[in-house]
Amino acid sequence: MLQYNRKNIIYSAVLLLFIGGLWLYRNQGATPNALPSKLMIAEGETMGTTYNIKYLDSQERNFKRGIDSILVLFNQCLSTYIPDSEISEFNNKVDSIKFKLPFFYPVLKRSQEVYEASGGAFDPTVMSLVKAWGFGPNKKDQIERPKMDSLLSFVGFNYLLFDQEGLRKAKKNVQIDFNAIAQGYGVDVIGDFLEEKGITDFMIEIGGEVLCKGKNEQGNVWTIGIANPQFEEKGGAEVQAIVKMDNKALATSGNYRKFYMKDGKKYAHTIDPKTGYPVLHSLLSATVFAQDAMSADAFATAMMVLGKEKAIALAKKEKLEIFLVYDEGGKIQTYISESIKSAFVQ
Numbered sequence: 554m555l556q557y558n559r560k561n562i563i564y565s566a567v568l569l570l571f572i573g574g575l576w577l578y579r580n581q582g583a584t585p586n587a588l589p590s591k592l593m594i595a596e597g598e599t600m601g602t603t604y605n606i607k608y609l610d611s612q613e614r615n616f617k618r619g620i621d622s623i624l625v626l627f628n629q630c631l632s633t634y635i636p637d638s639e640i641s642e643f644n645n646k647v648d649s650i651k652f653k654l655p656f657f658y659p660v661l662k663r664s665q666e667v668y669e670a671s672g673g674a675f676d677p678t679v680m681s682l683v684k685a686w687g688f689g690p691n692k693k694d695q696i697e698r699p700k701m702d703s704l705l706s707f708v709g710f711n712y713l714l715f716d717q718e719g720l721r722k723a724k725k726n727v728q729i730d731f732n733a734i735a736q737g738y739g740v741d742v743i744g745d746f747l748e749e750k751g752i753t754d755f756m757i758e759i760g761g762e763v764l765c766k767g768k769n770e771q772g773n774v775w776t777i778g779i780a781n782p783q784f785e786e787k788g789g790a791e792v793q794a795i796v797k798m799d800n801k802a803l804a805t806s807g808n809y810r811k812f813y814m815k816d817g818k819k820y821a822h823t824i825d826p827k828t829g830y831p832v833l834h835s836l837l838s839a840t841v842f843a844q845d846a847m848s849a850d851a852f853a854t855a856m857m858v859l860g861k862e863k864a865i866a867l868a869k870k871e872k873l874e875i876f877l878v879y880d881e882g883g884k885i886q887t888y889i890s891e892s893i894k895s896a897f898v899q
Contacts, residue, residue, distance in 0.1 A: 589611060590609035593610050593614070593615065594606070594607050595615070595616060599627075600760060602736070602761075604743075605756075608754060609752070609755070609768075610752060616746070619746065624743075630654040631738075633680070633730055639657055643729070649719060650719055650720055651719040652717075652718065656742070658716075660731055660735060663851065664710070665710060667848070674825075675855035676708060676710055677729045677731055678708050678712060678713065678728070678730075678826070679708055679824050680728035681707045681708065681728055682704055684728075685700070686824060701829045704829060707724065707726050707727050707728070708829070733854035734854070736760045736804075739762075740762050741802070741845050741846050753767045754767030755767065756798075758777075763777050763804070764802040765777065774799045775798045776795055776798065777795070778791075778794070779796065780793060780807070781793040782807050793878060794898075797896045799896065802844065802849045803842050803849055804843075804849035804852075805840040806839050807857065824858075834861070835860070835880045835881060836857060836860050836877060837878045837879055837880060838857075838877070838878045839853045839856035839864055839876075840876040841856065841868075841873055852873055855867065856868070874893040875888070876890070876893070
């Protein structure tokens with residue numbers, strides 16, 4: 554009888570310890586022995602711009618070397634500024650390629666989807682126009698208006714035939730430019746890398762395209778500033794708005810930084826694939842919120858092509874959240890999707 558009671562006492566003690574541990578786990582989100590996470594920072598240069606990555610890791614691991622290695626391969630695949638990259642080889646040397654790296658097909662497939670959704674406003678086959686207007690790798694002033702019709706004959710996503718193995722041209726001399734989607738995709742690729750390492754709380758920014766997951770070091774959702782389109786040109790606040798990012802990505806496209814002057818006229822870098830000319834409308838910048846940065850990046854570019862009213866219509870059709878900055882009679886105005894308004898910091 555005494556042995557039976559002792560077993561029950563031991564069993565009860567173990568049960569209490571288990572229940573206590575379970576209560577701590579459920580109420581604190583971690584086991585009693587879990588180490589506090591430390592904020593880690595990785596910074597560097599890539600894609601002609603900079604990257605800034607913050608993540609929480611109780612093991613205090615430094616992933617910068619791994620991040621840089623991935624970005625080197627990423628650029629070797631998709632950068633038009635690297636002469637022997639996969640995309641440069643396709644543009645300048647051959648009519649078809651077999652994919653060597655895993656980055657080409659996903660960005661090509663998503664480009665096709667956004668091309669169709671936007672009615673052709675987003676079209677990576679604008680490379681010949683990008684070069685003609687002086688925004689390509691050579692940075693030369695090559696505007697030749699009489700040849701615009703000839704250049705437009707090489708623009709059209711239907712001239713690209715591809716599957717998961719490779720890509721070929723349906724029309725000779727077609728070239729592609731992923732600059733309007735590649736940075737966003739690069740953000741997603743690094744996000745996948747961190748999640749594979751067990752990181753659940755991070756903020757990744759490459760050239761202004763952002764992906765946020767989990768919480769920051771204070772236990773709050775990450776907050777991101779959206780650039781003011783008039784900051785560099787007319788002064789004023791550098792940040793137009795601040796937004797709380799609860800497991801979201803964002804990308805901003807605008808013509809306030811990438812342009813050049815010729816004969817006293819400003820030419821924006823956003824080119825309309827249908828007309829062949831830089832866009833001229835009141836929309837100064839378009840910020841798109843999405844689950845992945847690649848989609849946000851591509852749709853932001855499409856909206857800069859479309860202009861304010863059509864951008865709003867596209868956002869509603871595709872169920873995207875957007876923040877637009879536009880000029881109305883010389884006065885700066887903004888448009889915010891109703892579903893995202895509560896995330897903006899007043």
